[in-house]
Structures are given as structure tokens and as C-alpha cells.
Amino acid sequence: MREYKDKINAQKQDYYKDRFYHAPQTTKIDIKGSEFEYLFDEFNNNFSVLNSFIELDIAVFIINKEDNLKALRKAKDLGFTTFTELICSDYLAKDNSYEVQYLLLNMNKKQRLRIVTTCKADEAIESGVCVFKGLNWSEREAYDMLGVNFINHPNLKRLLMPDDWFDYPLKKSYPLEGDEFAKWYEIDRIFGKEYREVVGPENRDSGRVDCNDTNNFSRIYHEVPKGAEPISIAYKQEYQEDEGVMFVKKVKRADSKFIEGRR
């Protein structure tokens, strides 16, 4: 029988779950009466702000995804002349959406601002490249890693993964060691699909050691040519002392040299 795997969340989970544990929240300060108040008024006049607060020194504005360009432009006018980061996270399992955040920086007032929107998986969000050019690559990255669609992006192509890679690796549903397609990707590209039987799937578990594999350093001192039977006797090993001891016992302290320091 095939092993059961959670299709929605293939990430590592906590083994122990405390039913009675309620995680505390970070403190969220009201934006009214803070140094960010001017932002709230300006934003609220131009588009609808769904929620706003200050979390760990950064002002957070939650807006509709249709207003993202308006918000970016307005923020840029208000002195947030440079952006820091675009962060997308996966909430596909919860409500089939992505959360898209723009992290902006005001250098004169030394303030940071997060503009947060949500974008449904089957919808697209307007690209911000026309406001901040640097969003070019981060939107490509978001598309490549999570599959978020951006409209009017000048060059929305994969950035890190090959163009024909299947699925988006940072999704929660994507397993850590790659999926079924990842396993065969390089084999198909290098040898061709018809060689799948001959070569076998790619080992995508970096910690795996196969004791029957005599090729890939899994049997040190027992390596044999490919296809040959593994041998039971180890090759002769050479140690620092005669007769081959596992540990060096007779260290000649007098012969060793201690360097006082670099000259």
C-alpha cells in the first residue's frame, strides 16, 4: 500500500502537540496617536484600509489587492522612497490565497512600513515594477517559488528553478525533498525518459546511505566497480602507525611544532 502523505501540508510537523497550549500574540499597537498616524489618514482618503496597527516597530496596513499600486505610489509620495522586500506566503490550505507584503522604508523619518494584501490563487495581482524597479526580481522569485501571478510584469519568468520545473517549491504542499517530478527531472533531461529504468530515480535525500550501493561512498574501503558484487573484506588501510591501529596512541609531542603567531 502506498504510504499516506498529507497533500495539503507536506512540511515537517511538531511531534508533540500540547492541546492546552495557546500561543501568545505579538503586541499590536494602535496606529492612532503614533508617529505613523499621518500615513493612516493619507491612505484612508485614497483607498480602503482594512486594518492597521504597529507590530514590532513596523507599521502594518492591510489593504485590498486592487489598491496595491495606489498604496505603493502613495507611500512613495509620502517619503517611503525605497523598498526593502516583497514577501509572499502560502495560505492555500486555509483560504486558497497568498499573502503578499511589501516592506518599505522611509529614510528621512526612519520608519518602516508593511503593506499587506491577499491574492487568491486563481487571481493575479498588479505588478509593482512601475513604482519600484527592484520589485522585478522579487516578483519573479515569488512567481517561481510560490506561483503568485503578477499582471504587467515585464519579464515574469522563473528565476531560480528551470523553466520547465513542475510546481512551486515553497508551497506548503510541496515536500521538502521534492515531489515525484523532481525525482525524475535530471534523469529525464540528461539521459531521456527511456533510461528511467536503467538509471533509477535521483536520490534527493541528502542524508540517505544505501549499504548496497557500492559506488557512492556509502561503503568506504569496500567500493567495487559498478555492477560488481560487494566485497566483504576491507581494502588494506594505512594508518600513521605500523600494524594499523584505529587511534593514534603514540603522538610524538617533541616533534610537533607550535606556532606562536602569524608574522
Add this chain to the structure above:
Amino acid sequence: MQIPSKLKPYYENVAFSKEDGRMIINLGPQHPSSHGNLRLVLELDGEKVVKCTPMIGYMHRGMEKMAENMIYQEFIPTTDRMDYVAASANNYAYVAAVEKLCGLEIPRRAQIIRMMLLELNRLASHLLWLATHALDIGAMTVFLYCFREREYVMDLIEKYCGARLTHSSMRIGGAMLDLPANFTQELLAFCDKFLNDVKDYETLLDDNRIWRLRTEGVGVVTKEQALSWGCSGVMLRGSGIEWDIRKEEPYLLYNEVQFGVPFANQGDTYARYKCYMQEFRESVKILRQLVPMYRESSPELICNNKEFVSASKEQIMTQNYSLMQHFVLVTQGLRPPVGDVYVPTESPKGELGYFIKSDGSTRPYRLKARTPSFWHCSFYEELLVGTYVADVVAIMGSTNIVLGEIDR
């Protein structure tokens, strides 16, 4: 059109002419200045770059994915591998984000040790930058000199944490170890020696005819470009914006030490080089001030917060509750509050920060590394257009990118 087959792949490095004088060449990934996996597809008109498409290879180790599958403490050694030239800066940026999320107060001595490591690492990173940048342009002597001095820096770091490149020296909540005996004396001795070395590099390069011809007026970054492309660090300061996060949004004890923020208005490669040279001196200045601060500080190293940080060894060995708590922290990991956090730090290459979205479990729900090289590399698309092929390498060098950061 080439028809690729399994045994006859694309010959991508064969230059072919498109029109008269038009040519597409691949700079890298084997070019020494391209770090092994950066490939620049340059469209040339004669020797002028008309279009540039940076491609960052398939190294893709999935750092963010790994972080989301690790407990918070486990990820610290992985951050070393992001920017392997300035590992401590990455350690700190990550640890600072987790600490801010958990609301931990770091003891003063741990902060001083962290600052020492950060500044030493800054020197090591800048030295490697200067060495390779000079070598890319053709100055062999500077390369050898810089690597010689870099050894001293790495010796010092090795004395503290036992590792030379991937330090993993910071822990959530403070530092694991105090400085070893005589560390401060050696640090001061190095500071005295190093200033003369910086003078040597400047003697070799500052008024060097070739150096100036290769760097002055090359790769000019305007203020608007730098802001719009998300540049940070020296790329920003080289084009006239005086913005250093250590100064503007101080973390650790940077508001207690005196140092300057070197900046230049020209925005060219030479201006960036001058900024870097001045930053050597400022770092040395900070290091000197840290030594008396260290001597006066009380010896606590790690904060006392049983929820997120293991108790001291003595307590673990004697008190049952501390042992249980330690066991939970090691096997399950710490559980930070629910929320988002981003802490900006000034790494040698620019603004470095880790954005962590926590859902209250022991693993980050989303971790996003904001690494400076990523934006500087994307900037090539605009920066390199209009320059000459020979200058591409000089500009690439001056942006000081590390491909390990760009790959996620």
C-alpha cells in the same frame, strides 16, 4: 538554430552574430568574477552592452524551505551558508529577528562580543572584496596583501568560536562563550597593525593610473536608481545617500560607539572603493572602543528566560525543572508568539534581514531572507546597459555580490 539532443546539448558559449556587429556573449558562469554560477547574457553592439540578462544558475539549496522545516535553533548554522564571506552577519540577522519576536533582552557582554564578531567579520568580508575586486581588474599584489591580512582576522574569529568561515557563533538569547584569554590584547594589536595595511592598499591603488582609468566614471549609480532598485550598503552610500542602519536604526550597542558613515557622491566604482577603504578604518575605530566596554561589562552571557533559552549548565545539572525545559527546547524547539517580525541589520554588503512569520509553532511558518546581493544582482539589468564589456567585470566586482545569498 541548434537542435539539441540528449548527447548534443546546446552550445551556449558559442558566440554567434545576430546582425552586423551585434553579438550575444555569455559572461560566466566560469568567469572568475562570476562566482561560479552567475551567468550574464550580454547583448553587445561592438563592445557596448545593449542588453544584459543576469541568470543565477540552479544552485538553489532551498534555504527558506529548509528554515520552514527546522526548529528555530537549528537554522543558525544554515545561515552561515547564505553569505559565507560574512557568516556572523547572517547569524546575527537571524538571531536578532528571533530575539525580537520573543522579546528577549540580551546581556551587555554578549552584545559586545557580537559586535566584535560582526566588525571583525566586516573586515574579513571587505578584505575579500577588495582582494577579488582588485584581482578582477588586474592588481595582483593587493590580492595577496588582502588575503594575508584576512588571515589575522580569521585567526581572531577562530580563537573565539573555532571556525574560520562558517562561525555559527551566536545563539538565540546571547553568546555561548566568553572571549578567550588575551583576545582583547590580540585584537588591539591587530587594530594597530591593520591601519598601516589599509594605507598600503591605498598607496597601491588610490593614485594608480590603471586603477583610476578602470574605475572612475564606470558603473555610475544615480540616487534614484539606487532607491528604486532597492540598493543598500555601499551601493547606496556610494551614490550619495548617507544611510547606515548601524547609525540610523541602531541595534546592539552601536549607539554607544563613535564611528562615521563614509559616503560619496559620484556613485561610480571608484567612489564605492573609497567608501570601502574608509569603512575599514571605521570598523577598526569601533573595535578599539569595544575593548574597554568589554572589560567593564558584567560577565552574564546569555539571557535568563526559561521559555526560550536553556538555563545555565549548572542549573540544568542540579534542577529538575531546568533540565526538563532544556530537553523541551532541544527536542521540540522554542515557541515564539504569533506574529511577523523583520529586523534590519547592516551586513558588509548592505541591508540584511530575516523576515519571520510565526504561527506559534516551533518552526517558522514563513522565513524570508532579505539579502542585499539579490537586489544588487537584479540591478545589473539596468546598470550594465551602456557600459563596455571590459567594464562589466569592474562593475560586478564593485557591487560586492555573493551568489550564496542570491540563491534561496
